Amino acid sequence: MLFKDVMGDEALKRQLISMVKEHRISHALLFLAHEGAAGFALAVAFAQYISCQNRGEHDSCGVCSSCIKYEKLSHPDLHLLFPNSTSPQVKKDPDSEQFYTVFRDFAVKNHYFITLTDWLETIEGENKQPSINLRDTSNIMNWNSTRSYEGEYKIYILWMAERLHYAAAPRLLKTLEEPENKSLFILISESADTILPTILSRTQMIKIGKPDVALVIAKLTALFGITPSRARELAMSCDGNINNAIKLLQNNQSDNTMLVRFRKYWQSIHSFAQNKDRQEIDFQSACHAVDEVVKEGREYQKGFVRYLLRMVRLILLENSGAGLVKVSAAEQAVLNAFYGTLNVTNTTPIMQECNKALFHIERNGNTALILTDLYFKISGFLTGNRR
Ligand SMILES: [Zn+2]
Structure with missing residues:
Protein backbone atom coordinates (compact mmCIF):
# COMPACT_ATOMS: atom_id res chain seq x y z
CA MET A 1 0.00 0.00 0.00
CA LEU A 2 1.49 3.32 -1.06
CA PHE A 3 0.69 6.50 0.84
CA LYS A 4 -0.74 7.97 -2.35
CA ASP A 5 -3.38 5.22 -2.40
CA VAL A 6 -4.48 5.77 1.20
CA MET A 7 -7.64 7.82 1.46
CA GLY A 8 -7.27 10.77 3.76
CA ASP A 9 -5.28 13.26 5.68
CA GLU A 10 -2.24 14.45 3.68
CA ALA A 11 -0.80 16.32 6.68
CA LEU A 12 -0.86 13.14 8.73
CA LYS A 13 0.93 11.23 5.98
CA ARG A 14 3.64 13.92 5.93
CA GLN A 15 3.93 13.65 9.72
CA LEU A 16 4.50 9.87 9.49
CA ILE A 17 7.01 10.27 6.66
CA SER A 18 9.03 12.83 8.60
CA MET A 19 9.12 10.47 11.62
CA VAL A 20 10.95 7.98 9.41
CA LYS A 21 13.24 10.52 7.76
CA GLU A 22 14.21 12.08 11.07
CA HIS A 23 14.62 8.71 12.82
CA ARG A 24 11.93 9.56 15.34
CA ILE A 25 9.90 6.39 15.06
CA SER A 26 8.27 5.60 18.39
CA HIS A 27 8.37 1.88 19.20
CA ALA A 28 4.62 1.80 19.86
CA LEU A 29 1.99 3.80 18.03
CA LEU A 30 -1.76 3.74 18.43
CA PHE A 31 -3.75 4.63 15.32
CA LEU A 32 -7.17 5.70 16.47
CA ALA A 33 -9.54 5.48 13.52
CA HIS A 34 -13.29 5.23 13.02
CA GLU A 35 -14.71 2.12 11.38
CA GLY A 36 -14.49 2.62 7.64
CA ALA A 37 -11.68 5.19 7.88
CA ALA A 38 -8.23 4.38 6.56
CA GLY A 39 -6.60 3.15 9.81
CA PHE A 40 -5.45 -0.23 8.53
CA ALA A 41 -4.38 1.10 5.11
CA LEU A 42 -2.35 3.87 6.72
CA ALA A 43 -0.63 1.44 9.11
CA VAL A 44 0.40 -0.80 6.22
CA ALA A 45 1.58 2.18 4.11
CA PHE A 46 3.66 3.40 7.06
CA ALA A 47 5.17 -0.06 7.64
CA GLN A 48 5.92 -0.41 3.92
CA TYR A 49 7.63 3.00 3.85
CA ILE A 50 9.82 2.06 6.84
CA SER A 51 10.86 -1.20 5.15
CA CYS A 52 11.23 0.16 1.59
CA GLN A 53 14.77 -0.24 0.21
CA ASN A 54 14.52 2.82 -1.96
CA ARG A 55 12.32 5.31 -0.10
CA GLY A 56 11.26 8.43 -1.95
CA GLU A 57 10.64 11.86 -0.47
CA HIS A 58 6.90 11.33 -0.28
CA ASP A 59 6.26 7.62 -0.66
CA SER A 60 7.63 4.07 -0.90
CA CYS A 61 9.19 3.15 -4.25
CA GLY A 62 6.56 0.47 -4.93
CA VAL A 63 8.98 -1.70 -6.92
CA CYS A 64 11.74 -2.95 -4.58
CA SER A 65 11.53 -6.51 -3.29
CA SER A 66 10.27 -5.27 0.08
CA CYS A 67 7.47 -3.22 -1.51
CA ILE A 68 6.45 -6.16 -3.71
CA LYS A 69 6.11 -8.34 -0.59
CA TYR A 70 4.20 -5.61 1.20
CA GLU A 71 1.73 -5.36 -1.67
CA LYS A 72 0.81 -8.98 -0.88
CA LEU A 73 1.11 -8.45 2.90
CA SER A 74 3.65 -11.27 2.84
CA HIS A 75 6.82 -9.55 4.06
CA PRO A 76 8.55 -11.87 6.58
CA ASP A 77 9.17 -8.99 9.01
CA LEU A 78 5.52 -7.92 9.00
CA HIS A 79 3.29 -9.60 11.57
CA LEU A 80 -0.45 -9.01 11.51
CA LEU A 81 -2.50 -9.77 14.61
CA PHE A 82 -6.26 -9.46 14.73
CA PRO A 83 -9.27 -10.75 16.66
CA ASN A 84 -9.88 -14.44 16.10
CA SER A 85 -12.01 -17.21 17.51
CA THR A 86 -12.74 -20.84 16.87
CA SER A 87 -14.47 -21.34 13.55
CA PRO A 88 -15.50 -24.23 11.30
CA GLN A 89 -11.90 -24.26 10.00
CA VAL A 90 -10.06 -23.78 13.32
CA LYS A 91 -11.89 -25.80 15.92
CA LYS A 92 -9.54 -25.25 18.86
CA ASP A 93 -6.68 -23.06 20.09
CA PRO A 94 -7.08 -20.36 17.45
CA ASP A 95 -4.53 -17.61 16.88
CA SER A 96 -3.91 -15.03 14.16
CA GLU A 97 -1.27 -17.21 12.52
CA GLN A 98 -3.82 -19.86 11.65
CA PHE A 99 -6.02 -17.28 9.92
CA TYR A 100 -3.16 -15.34 8.34
CA THR A 101 -3.79 -16.25 4.70
CA VAL A 102 -7.54 -15.79 5.05
CA PHE A 103 -7.02 -12.40 6.69
CA ARG A 104 -4.54 -11.27 4.02
CA ASP A 105 -6.96 -12.20 1.22
CA PHE A 106 -9.81 -10.53 3.12
CA ALA A 107 -7.87 -7.26 3.51
CA VAL A 108 -6.74 -7.13 -0.12
CA LYS A 109 -10.18 -8.05 -1.47
CA ASN A 110 -11.76 -5.26 0.59
CA HIS A 111 -9.21 -2.63 -0.52
CA TYR A 112 -7.93 -2.49 3.11
CA PHE A 113 -11.29 -1.12 4.29
CA ILE A 114 -12.01 -3.83 6.82
CA THR A 115 -14.54 -4.13 9.62
CA LEU A 116 -14.80 -6.61 12.46
CA THR A 117 -18.32 -7.60 11.38
CA ASP A 118 -17.12 -8.50 7.88
CA TRP A 119 -14.08 -10.31 9.24
CA LEU A 120 -16.22 -12.45 11.55
CA GLU A 121 -18.55 -13.26 8.68
CA THR A 122 -15.54 -14.31 6.62
CA ILE A 123 -14.31 -16.78 9.23
CA GLU A 124 -17.87 -17.71 10.24
CA GLY A 125 -17.13 -16.76 13.84
CA GLU A 126 -19.88 -14.17 14.20
CA ASN A 127 -21.55 -15.43 17.34
CA LYS A 128 -18.38 -15.69 19.37
CA GLN A 129 -16.46 -12.97 21.14
CA PRO A 130 -13.25 -12.76 19.11
CA SER A 131 -10.00 -11.63 20.69
CA ILE A 132 -6.29 -11.17 20.21
CA ASN A 133 -5.45 -13.90 22.67
CA LEU A 134 -2.70 -15.35 24.83
CA ARG A 135 -1.37 -17.50 21.98
CA ASP A 136 -1.05 -14.35 19.86
CA THR A 137 0.94 -12.44 22.47
CA SER A 138 3.13 -15.52 23.10
CA ASN A 139 3.87 -15.56 19.37
CA ILE A 140 4.86 -11.89 19.56
CA MET A 141 7.33 -12.68 22.35
CA ASN A 142 8.82 -15.53 20.32
CA TRP A 143 9.16 -13.45 17.15
CA ASN A 144 10.53 -10.57 19.13
CA SER A 145 13.38 -12.68 20.44
CA THR A 146 14.70 -13.25 16.91
CA ARG A 147 16.31 -10.86 14.43
CA SER A 148 14.45 -9.37 11.50
CA TYR A 149 14.76 -11.35 8.27
CA GLU A 150 15.19 -8.71 5.61
CA GLY A 151 14.42 -5.22 6.79
CA GLU A 152 15.74 -3.14 9.60
CA TYR A 153 12.53 -3.42 11.63
CA LYS A 154 10.17 -6.15 12.74
CA ILE A 155 6.74 -4.58 12.51
CA TYR A 156 3.67 -5.77 14.39
CA ILE A 157 0.27 -4.44 13.34
CA LEU A 158 -2.46 -5.22 15.86
CA TRP A 159 -5.78 -4.49 14.20
CA MET A 160 -8.69 -3.87 16.63
CA ALA A 161 -6.35 -3.64 19.63
CA GLU A 162 -9.39 -3.07 21.88
CA ARG A 163 -10.02 -6.78 21.38
CA LEU A 164 -6.85 -7.75 23.24
CA HIS A 165 -7.95 -10.36 25.76
CA TYR A 166 -7.29 -9.35 29.37
CA ALA A 167 -5.30 -12.54 29.93
CA ALA A 168 -3.06 -11.70 26.97
CA ALA A 169 -2.44 -8.09 27.96
CA PRO A 170 0.43 -8.66 30.47
CA ARG A 171 2.62 -10.25 27.79
CA LEU A 172 2.05 -7.41 25.35
CA LEU A 173 2.64 -4.94 28.14
CA LYS A 174 5.96 -6.58 29.01
CA THR A 175 7.01 -6.37 25.37
CA LEU A 176 6.03 -2.70 25.18
CA GLU A 177 7.79 -1.94 28.46
CA GLU A 178 11.02 -3.60 27.42
CA PRO A 179 11.14 -2.96 23.69
CA GLU A 180 13.62 -4.91 21.62
CA ASN A 181 15.75 -2.80 19.37
CA LYS A 182 14.10 -2.23 16.00
CA SER A 183 10.68 -3.62 16.88
CA LEU A 184 7.73 -1.44 16.03
CA PHE A 185 4.19 -1.93 17.26
CA ILE A 186 1.28 -0.27 15.47
CA LEU A 187 -1.97 -0.76 17.35
CA ILE A 188 -5.14 0.16 15.48
CA SER A 189 -8.30 0.84 17.41
CA GLU A 190 -11.74 2.34 16.96
CA SER A 191 -12.08 3.25 20.62
CA ALA A 192 -9.26 4.31 22.96
CA ASP A 193 -11.67 4.07 25.93
CA THR A 194 -11.71 0.30 25.70
CA ILE A 195 -7.93 -0.14 25.61
CA LEU A 196 -6.23 -0.94 28.89
CA PRO A 197 -4.80 2.28 30.37
CA THR A 198 -1.44 0.59 31.01
CA ILE A 199 -1.14 -0.19 27.30
CA LEU A 200 -2.51 3.20 26.27
CA SER A 201 0.11 4.99 28.34
CA ARG A 202 2.91 3.21 26.49
CA THR A 203 1.81 4.23 23.01
CA GLN A 204 1.94 7.42 21.00
CA MET A 205 -1.58 8.15 19.81
CA ILE A 206 -2.26 9.24 16.24
CA LYS A 207 -5.85 10.21 15.46
CA ILE A 208 -7.24 9.50 12.01
CA GLY A 209 -10.34 11.54 11.32
CA LYS A 210 -13.46 10.53 9.44
CA PRO A 211 -13.01 11.19 5.74
CA ASP A 212 -15.20 13.95 4.35
CA VAL A 213 -17.67 13.43 1.53
CA ALA A 214 -15.26 14.68 -1.16
CA LEU A 215 -12.60 12.15 -0.13
CA VAL A 216 -15.09 9.27 -0.12
CA ILE A 217 -16.34 10.31 -3.58
CA ALA A 218 -12.78 10.42 -4.93
CA LYS A 219 -11.95 7.01 -3.44
CA LEU A 220 -15.13 5.31 -4.69
CA THR A 221 -14.61 6.75 -8.17
CA ALA A 222 -10.98 5.60 -8.25
CA LEU A 223 -11.69 2.11 -6.90
CA PHE A 224 -14.83 1.24 -8.82
CA GLY A 225 -14.90 3.56 -11.83
CA ILE A 226 -18.44 4.72 -11.04
CA THR A 227 -19.85 8.09 -12.05
CA PRO A 228 -19.26 11.01 -9.68
CA SER A 229 -23.02 11.39 -9.16
CA ARG A 230 -23.41 7.72 -8.11
CA ALA A 231 -20.32 8.08 -5.87
CA ARG A 232 -21.84 11.20 -4.33
CA GLU A 233 -25.14 9.44 -3.61
CA LEU A 234 -23.27 6.59 -1.87
CA ALA A 235 -20.94 8.95 0.01
CA MET A 236 -23.89 10.93 1.35
CA SER A 237 -25.42 7.86 2.92
CA CYS A 238 -22.31 6.39 4.53
CA ASP A 239 -21.50 8.99 7.20
CA GLY A 240 -17.75 8.79 6.59
CA ASN A 241 -17.73 4.98 6.75
CA ILE A 242 -16.62 3.93 3.30
CA ASN A 243 -17.33 0.26 4.06
CA ASN A 244 -21.02 1.07 4.14
CA ALA A 245 -20.79 2.82 0.77
CA ILE A 246 -18.91 -0.13 -0.74
CA LYS A 247 -21.54 -2.56 0.59
CA LEU A 248 -24.33 -0.51 -0.95
CA LEU A 249 -22.49 -0.45 -4.24
CA GLN A 250 -21.78 -4.17 -4.22
CA ASN A 251 -25.38 -4.96 -3.40
CA ASN A 252 -26.43 -2.42 -6.03
CA GLN A 253 -28.73 -0.79 -3.52
CA SER A 254 -29.64 2.81 -3.08
CA ASP A 255 -31.16 1.88 0.24
CA ASN A 256 -29.54 -0.54 2.66
ZN1 LIG B 1 10.27 0.02 -2.03
Whole structure:
Protein backbone atom coordinates (compact mmCIF):
# COMPACT_ATOMS: atom_id res chain seq x y z
CA MET A 1 0.00 0.00 0.00
CA LEU A 2 1.49 3.32 -1.06
CA PHE A 3 0.69 6.50 0.84
CA LYS A 4 -0.74 7.97 -2.35
CA ASP A 5 -3.38 5.22 -2.40
CA VAL A 6 -4.48 5.77 1.20
CA MET A 7 -7.64 7.82 1.46
CA GLY A 8 -7.27 10.77 3.76
CA ASP A 9 -5.28 13.26 5.68
CA GLU A 10 -2.24 14.45 3.68
CA ALA A 11 -0.80 16.32 6.68
CA LEU A 12 -0.86 13.14 8.73
CA LYS A 13 0.93 11.23 5.98
CA ARG A 14 3.64 13.92 5.93
CA GLN A 15 3.93 13.65 9.72
CA LEU A 16 4.50 9.87 9.49
CA ILE A 17 7.01 10.27 6.66
CA SER A 18 9.03 12.83 8.60
CA MET A 19 9.12 10.47 11.62
CA VAL A 20 10.95 7.98 9.41
CA LYS A 21 13.24 10.52 7.76
CA GLU A 22 14.21 12.08 11.07
CA HIS A 23 14.62 8.71 12.82
CA ARG A 24 11.93 9.56 15.34
CA ILE A 25 9.90 6.39 15.06
CA SER A 26 8.27 5.60 18.39
CA HIS A 27 8.37 1.88 19.20
CA ALA A 28 4.62 1.80 19.86
CA LEU A 29 1.99 3.80 18.03
CA LEU A 30 -1.76 3.74 18.43
CA PHE A 31 -3.75 4.63 15.32
CA LEU A 32 -7.17 5.70 16.47
CA ALA A 33 -9.54 5.48 13.52
CA HIS A 34 -13.29 5.23 13.02
CA GLU A 35 -14.71 2.12 11.38
CA GLY A 36 -14.49 2.62 7.64
CA ALA A 37 -11.68 5.19 7.88
CA ALA A 38 -8.23 4.38 6.56
CA GLY A 39 -6.60 3.15 9.81
CA PHE A 40 -5.45 -0.23 8.53
CA ALA A 41 -4.38 1.10 5.11
CA LEU A 42 -2.35 3.87 6.72
CA ALA A 43 -0.63 1.44 9.11
CA VAL A 44 0.40 -0.80 6.22
CA ALA A 45 1.58 2.18 4.11
CA PHE A 46 3.66 3.40 7.06
CA ALA A 47 5.17 -0.06 7.64
CA GLN A 48 5.92 -0.41 3.92
CA TYR A 49 7.63 3.00 3.85
CA ILE A 50 9.82 2.06 6.84
CA SER A 51 10.86 -1.20 5.15
CA CYS A 52 11.23 0.16 1.59
CA GLN A 53 14.77 -0.24 0.21
CA ASN A 54 14.52 2.82 -1.96
CA ARG A 55 12.32 5.31 -0.10
CA GLY A 56 11.26 8.43 -1.95
CA GLU A 57 10.64 11.86 -0.47
CA HIS A 58 6.90 11.33 -0.28
CA ASP A 59 6.26 7.62 -0.66
CA SER A 60 7.63 4.07 -0.90
CA CYS A 61 9.19 3.15 -4.25
CA GLY A 62 6.56 0.47 -4.93
CA VAL A 63 8.98 -1.70 -6.92
CA CYS A 64 11.74 -2.95 -4.58
CA SER A 65 11.53 -6.51 -3.29
CA SER A 66 10.27 -5.27 0.08
CA CYS A 67 7.47 -3.22 -1.51
CA ILE A 68 6.45 -6.16 -3.71
CA LYS A 69 6.11 -8.34 -0.59
CA TYR A 70 4.20 -5.61 1.20
CA GLU A 71 1.73 -5.36 -1.67
CA LYS A 72 0.81 -8.98 -0.88
CA LEU A 73 1.11 -8.45 2.90
CA SER A 74 3.65 -11.27 2.84
CA HIS A 75 6.82 -9.55 4.06
CA PRO A 76 8.55 -11.87 6.58
CA ASP A 77 9.17 -8.99 9.01
CA LEU A 78 5.52 -7.92 9.00
CA HIS A 79 3.29 -9.60 11.57
CA LEU A 80 -0.45 -9.01 11.51
CA LEU A 81 -2.50 -9.77 14.61
CA PHE A 82 -6.26 -9.46 14.73
CA PRO A 83 -9.27 -10.75 16.66
CA ASN A 84 -9.88 -14.44 16.10
CA SER A 85 -12.01 -17.21 17.51
CA THR A 86 -12.74 -20.84 16.87
CA SER A 87 -14.47 -21.34 13.55
CA PRO A 88 -15.50 -24.23 11.30
CA GLN A 89 -11.90 -24.26 10.00
CA VAL A 90 -10.06 -23.78 13.32
CA LYS A 91 -11.89 -25.80 15.92
CA LYS A 92 -9.54 -25.25 18.86
CA ASP A 93 -6.68 -23.06 20.09
CA PRO A 94 -7.08 -20.36 17.45
CA ASP A 95 -4.53 -17.61 16.88
CA SER A 96 -3.91 -15.03 14.16
CA GLU A 97 -1.27 -17.21 12.52
CA GLN A 98 -3.82 -19.86 11.65
CA PHE A 99 -6.02 -17.28 9.92
CA TYR A 100 -3.16 -15.34 8.34
CA THR A 101 -3.79 -16.25 4.70
CA VAL A 102 -7.54 -15.79 5.05
CA PHE A 103 -7.02 -12.40 6.69
CA ARG A 104 -4.54 -11.27 4.02
CA ASP A 105 -6.96 -12.20 1.22
CA PHE A 106 -9.81 -10.53 3.12
CA ALA A 107 -7.87 -7.26 3.51
CA VAL A 108 -6.74 -7.13 -0.12
CA LYS A 109 -10.18 -8.05 -1.47
CA ASN A 110 -11.76 -5.26 0.59
CA HIS A 111 -9.21 -2.63 -0.52
CA TYR A 112 -7.93 -2.49 3.11
CA PHE A 113 -11.29 -1.12 4.29
CA ILE A 114 -12.01 -3.83 6.82
CA THR A 115 -14.54 -4.13 9.62
CA LEU A 116 -14.80 -6.61 12.46
CA THR A 117 -18.32 -7.60 11.38
CA ASP A 118 -17.12 -8.50 7.88
CA TRP A 119 -14.08 -10.31 9.24
CA LEU A 120 -16.22 -12.45 11.55
CA GLU A 121 -18.55 -13.26 8.68
CA THR A 122 -15.54 -14.31 6.62
CA ILE A 123 -14.31 -16.78 9.23
CA GLU A 124 -17.87 -17.71 10.24
CA GLY A 125 -17.13 -16.76 13.84
CA GLU A 126 -19.88 -14.17 14.20
CA ASN A 127 -21.55 -15.43 17.34
CA LYS A 128 -18.38 -15.69 19.37
CA GLN A 129 -16.46 -12.97 21.14
CA PRO A 130 -13.25 -12.76 19.11
CA SER A 131 -10.00 -11.63 20.69
CA ILE A 132 -6.29 -11.17 20.21
CA ASN A 133 -5.45 -13.90 22.67
CA LEU A 134 -2.70 -15.35 24.83
CA ARG A 135 -1.37 -17.50 21.98
CA ASP A 136 -1.05 -14.35 19.86
CA THR A 137 0.94 -12.44 22.47
CA SER A 138 3.13 -15.52 23.10
CA ASN A 139 3.87 -15.56 19.37
CA ILE A 140 4.86 -11.89 19.56
CA MET A 141 7.33 -12.68 22.35
CA ASN A 142 8.82 -15.53 20.32
CA TRP A 143 9.16 -13.45 17.15
CA ASN A 144 10.53 -10.57 19.13
CA SER A 145 13.38 -12.68 20.44
CA THR A 146 14.70 -13.25 16.91
CA ARG A 147 16.31 -10.86 14.43
CA SER A 148 14.45 -9.37 11.50
CA TYR A 149 14.76 -11.35 8.27
CA GLU A 150 15.19 -8.71 5.61
CA GLY A 151 14.42 -5.22 6.79
CA GLU A 152 15.74 -3.14 9.60
CA TYR A 153 12.53 -3.42 11.63
CA LYS A 154 10.17 -6.15 12.74
CA ILE A 155 6.74 -4.58 12.51
CA TYR A 156 3.67 -5.77 14.39
CA ILE A 157 0.27 -4.44 13.34
CA LEU A 158 -2.46 -5.22 15.86
CA TRP A 159 -5.78 -4.49 14.20
CA MET A 160 -8.69 -3.87 16.63
CA ALA A 161 -6.35 -3.64 19.63
CA GLU A 162 -9.39 -3.07 21.88
CA ARG A 163 -10.02 -6.78 21.38
CA LEU A 164 -6.85 -7.75 23.24
CA HIS A 165 -7.95 -10.36 25.76
CA TYR A 166 -7.29 -9.35 29.37
CA ALA A 167 -5.30 -12.54 29.93
CA ALA A 168 -3.06 -11.70 26.97
CA ALA A 169 -2.44 -8.09 27.96
CA PRO A 170 0.43 -8.66 30.47
CA ARG A 171 2.62 -10.25 27.79
CA LEU A 172 2.05 -7.41 25.35
CA LEU A 173 2.64 -4.94 28.14
CA LYS A 174 5.96 -6.58 29.01
CA THR A 175 7.01 -6.37 25.37
CA LEU A 176 6.03 -2.70 25.18
CA GLU A 177 7.79 -1.94 28.46
CA GLU A 178 11.02 -3.60 27.42
CA PRO A 179 11.14 -2.96 23.69
CA GLU A 180 13.62 -4.91 21.62
CA ASN A 181 15.75 -2.80 19.37
CA LYS A 182 14.10 -2.23 16.00
CA SER A 183 10.68 -3.62 16.88
CA LEU A 184 7.73 -1.44 16.03
CA PHE A 185 4.19 -1.93 17.26
CA ILE A 186 1.28 -0.27 15.47
CA LEU A 187 -1.97 -0.76 17.35
CA ILE A 188 -5.14 0.16 15.48
CA SER A 189 -8.30 0.84 17.41
CA GLU A 190 -11.74 2.34 16.96
CA SER A 191 -12.08 3.25 20.62
CA ALA A 192 -9.26 4.31 22.96
CA ASP A 193 -11.67 4.07 25.93
CA THR A 194 -11.71 0.30 25.70
CA ILE A 195 -7.93 -0.14 25.61
CA LEU A 196 -6.23 -0.94 28.89
CA PRO A 197 -4.80 2.28 30.37
CA THR A 198 -1.44 0.59 31.01
CA ILE A 199 -1.14 -0.19 27.30
CA LEU A 200 -2.51 3.20 26.27
CA SER A 201 0.11 4.99 28.34
CA ARG A 202 2.91 3.21 26.49
CA THR A 203 1.81 4.23 23.01
CA GLN A 204 1.94 7.42 21.00
CA MET A 205 -1.58 8.15 19.81
CA ILE A 206 -2.26 9.24 16.24
CA LYS A 207 -5.85 10.21 15.46
CA ILE A 208 -7.24 9.50 12.01
CA GLY A 209 -10.34 11.54 11.32
CA LYS A 210 -13.46 10.53 9.44
CA PRO A 211 -13.01 11.19 5.74
CA ASP A 212 -15.20 13.95 4.35
CA VAL A 213 -17.67 13.43 1.53
CA ALA A 214 -15.26 14.68 -1.16
CA LEU A 215 -12.60 12.15 -0.13
CA VAL A 216 -15.09 9.27 -0.12
CA ILE A 217 -16.34 10.31 -3.58
CA ALA A 218 -12.78 10.42 -4.93
CA LYS A 219 -11.95 7.01 -3.44
CA LEU A 220 -15.13 5.31 -4.69
CA THR A 221 -14.61 6.75 -8.17
CA ALA A 222 -10.98 5.60 -8.25
CA LEU A 223 -11.69 2.11 -6.90
CA PHE A 224 -14.83 1.24 -8.82
CA GLY A 225 -14.90 3.56 -11.83
CA ILE A 226 -18.44 4.72 -11.04
CA THR A 227 -19.85 8.09 -12.05
CA PRO A 228 -19.26 11.01 -9.68
CA SER A 229 -23.02 11.39 -9.16
CA ARG A 230 -23.41 7.72 -8.11
CA ALA A 231 -20.32 8.08 -5.87
CA ARG A 232 -21.84 11.20 -4.33
CA GLU A 233 -25.14 9.44 -3.61
CA LEU A 234 -23.27 6.59 -1.87
CA ALA A 235 -20.94 8.95 0.01
CA MET A 236 -23.89 10.93 1.35
CA SER A 237 -25.42 7.86 2.92
CA CYS A 238 -22.31 6.39 4.53
CA ASP A 239 -21.50 8.99 7.20
CA GLY A 240 -17.75 8.79 6.59
CA ASN A 241 -17.73 4.98 6.75
CA ILE A 242 -16.62 3.93 3.30
CA ASN A 243 -17.33 0.26 4.06
CA ASN A 244 -21.02 1.07 4.14
CA ALA A 245 -20.79 2.82 0.77
CA ILE A 246 -18.91 -0.13 -0.74
CA LYS A 247 -21.54 -2.56 0.59
CA LEU A 248 -24.33 -0.51 -0.95
CA LEU A 249 -22.49 -0.45 -4.24
CA GLN A 250 -21.78 -4.17 -4.22
CA ASN A 251 -25.38 -4.96 -3.40
CA ASN A 252 -26.43 -2.42 -6.03
CA GLN A 253 -28.73 -0.79 -3.52
CA SER A 254 -29.64 2.81 -3.08
CA ASP A 255 -31.16 1.88 0.24
CA ASN A 256 -29.54 -0.54 2.66
CA THR A 257 -30.64 -3.38 4.85
CA MET A 258 -29.87 -1.50 8.07
CA LEU A 259 -32.13 1.35 6.98
CA VAL A 260 -34.93 -1.06 6.07
CA ARG A 261 -34.59 -2.78 9.42
CA PHE A 262 -34.52 0.52 11.25
CA ARG A 263 -37.70 1.65 9.48
CA LYS A 264 -39.58 -1.53 10.47
CA TYR A 265 -38.23 -1.45 14.01
CA TRP A 266 -39.10 2.20 14.59
CA GLN A 267 -42.51 1.77 13.00
CA SER A 268 -43.19 -1.12 15.36
CA ILE A 269 -42.04 0.80 18.46
CA HIS A 270 -44.01 3.85 17.47
CA SER A 271 -47.15 1.84 16.82
CA PHE A 272 -46.72 -0.04 20.13
CA ALA A 273 -46.33 3.25 22.00
CA GLN A 274 -49.38 4.78 20.34
CA ASN A 275 -51.84 1.92 20.76
CA LYS A 276 -52.06 1.46 24.49
CA ASP A 277 -55.41 -0.31 24.21
CA ARG A 278 -54.18 -2.99 21.86
CA GLN A 279 -50.77 -3.62 23.35
CA GLU A 280 -51.55 -7.26 24.00
CA ILE A 281 -52.15 -7.77 20.30
CA ASP A 282 -49.10 -5.70 19.39
CA PHE A 283 -46.89 -7.58 21.82
CA GLN A 284 -46.27 -10.28 19.23
CA SER A 285 -45.31 -7.71 16.65
CA ALA A 286 -42.95 -6.15 19.19
CA CYS A 287 -41.30 -9.51 19.87
CA HIS A 288 -40.95 -10.06 16.14
CA ALA A 289 -39.21 -6.68 15.66
CA VAL A 290 -36.76 -7.53 18.45
CA ASP A 291 -36.21 -11.11 17.22
CA GLU A 292 -35.24 -9.82 13.77
CA VAL A 293 -32.22 -8.18 15.39
CA VAL A 294 -31.58 -10.86 18.03
CA LYS A 295 -31.26 -13.61 15.41
CA GLU A 296 -28.21 -11.84 13.95
CA GLY A 297 -24.78 -12.05 15.54
CA ARG A 298 -23.53 -9.87 18.37
CA GLU A 299 -21.46 -7.66 16.05
CA TYR A 300 -24.50 -6.98 13.87
CA GLN A 301 -26.55 -6.17 16.97
CA LYS A 302 -23.99 -3.59 18.03
CA GLY A 303 -24.03 -2.18 14.50
CA PHE A 304 -27.82 -1.96 14.66
CA VAL A 305 -27.86 -0.10 17.99
CA ARG A 306 -25.20 2.30 16.65
CA TYR A 307 -27.39 2.88 13.59
CA LEU A 308 -30.35 3.48 15.88
CA LEU A 309 -28.28 6.12 17.69
CA ARG A 310 -27.34 7.72 14.38
CA MET A 311 -30.95 7.89 13.20
CA VAL A 312 -32.22 9.27 16.53
CA ARG A 313 -29.55 11.96 16.33
CA LEU A 314 -30.52 12.76 12.74
CA ILE A 315 -34.21 13.03 13.66
CA LEU A 316 -33.24 15.37 16.49
CA LEU A 317 -31.15 17.53 14.17
CA GLU A 318 -33.90 17.62 11.56
CA ASN A 319 -36.43 18.58 14.22
CA SER A 320 -34.18 21.36 15.45
CA GLY A 321 -34.10 22.77 11.91
CA ALA A 322 -30.30 22.46 11.76
CA GLY A 323 -30.59 21.30 8.14
CA LEU A 324 -26.84 20.69 7.91
CA VAL A 325 -26.89 16.92 7.90
CA LYS A 326 -25.88 15.05 4.78
CA VAL A 327 -28.02 11.96 4.23
CA SER A 328 -29.06 9.88 1.25
CA ALA A 329 -32.45 10.30 -0.38
CA ALA A 330 -33.56 6.96 1.10
CA GLU A 331 -32.59 8.00 4.62
CA GLN A 332 -34.23 11.37 4.14
CA ALA A 333 -37.51 9.64 3.26
CA VAL A 334 -37.37 7.58 6.46
CA LEU A 335 -36.46 10.65 8.53
CA ASN A 336 -39.43 12.49 7.02
CA ALA A 337 -41.71 9.70 8.20
CA PHE A 338 -40.44 9.79 11.76
CA TYR A 339 -39.97 13.50 12.44
CA GLY A 340 -42.87 13.66 14.84
CA THR A 341 -41.82 10.73 17.03
CA LEU A 342 -39.03 12.48 18.94
CA ASN A 343 -38.72 15.70 20.86
CA VAL A 344 -36.18 17.39 23.11
CA THR A 345 -37.55 15.57 26.15
CA ASN A 346 -37.37 11.97 24.99
CA THR A 347 -34.27 12.05 22.77
CA THR A 348 -31.65 12.19 25.53
CA PRO A 349 -32.97 9.23 27.58
CA ILE A 350 -33.39 7.16 24.40
CA MET A 351 -29.77 7.82 23.44
CA GLN A 352 -28.65 6.97 26.97
CA GLU A 353 -30.54 3.65 26.82
CA CYS A 354 -28.96 2.86 23.44
CA ASN A 355 -25.49 3.52 24.87
CA LYS A 356 -26.27 1.36 27.90
CA ALA A 357 -27.43 -1.46 25.60
CA LEU A 358 -24.20 -1.18 23.60
CA PHE A 359 -22.17 -1.34 26.80
CA HIS A 360 -23.92 -4.54 27.93
CA ILE A 361 -23.84 -6.24 24.52
CA GLU A 362 -20.11 -5.52 24.34
CA ARG A 363 -19.65 -7.16 27.73
CA ASN A 364 -21.27 -10.38 26.69
CA GLY A 365 -24.70 -9.77 28.24
CA ASN A 366 -27.73 -11.74 27.10
CA THR A 367 -28.61 -9.88 23.90
CA ALA A 368 -32.23 -11.11 23.75
CA LEU A 369 -32.85 -9.55 27.17
CA ILE A 370 -30.89 -6.39 26.44
CA LEU A 371 -32.62 -5.71 23.13
CA THR A 372 -36.09 -6.55 24.46
CA ASP A 373 -35.50 -4.19 27.37
CA LEU A 374 -34.28 -1.49 24.99
CA TYR A 375 -37.39 -1.83 22.80
CA PHE A 376 -39.80 -1.37 25.71
CA LYS A 377 -37.75 1.43 27.26
CA ILE A 378 -37.79 3.38 23.97
CA SER A 379 -41.50 2.69 23.59
CA GLY A 380 -42.03 4.05 27.11
CA PHE A 381 -40.15 7.25 26.27
CA LEU A 382 -42.19 7.72 23.09
CA THR A 383 -45.43 7.65 25.09
CA GLY A 384 -43.90 9.76 27.83
CA ASN A 385 -44.48 7.04 30.43
CA ARG A 386 -41.40 5.15 31.33
CA ARG A 387 -42.19 1.46 31.73
ZN1 LIG B 1 10.27 0.02 -2.03
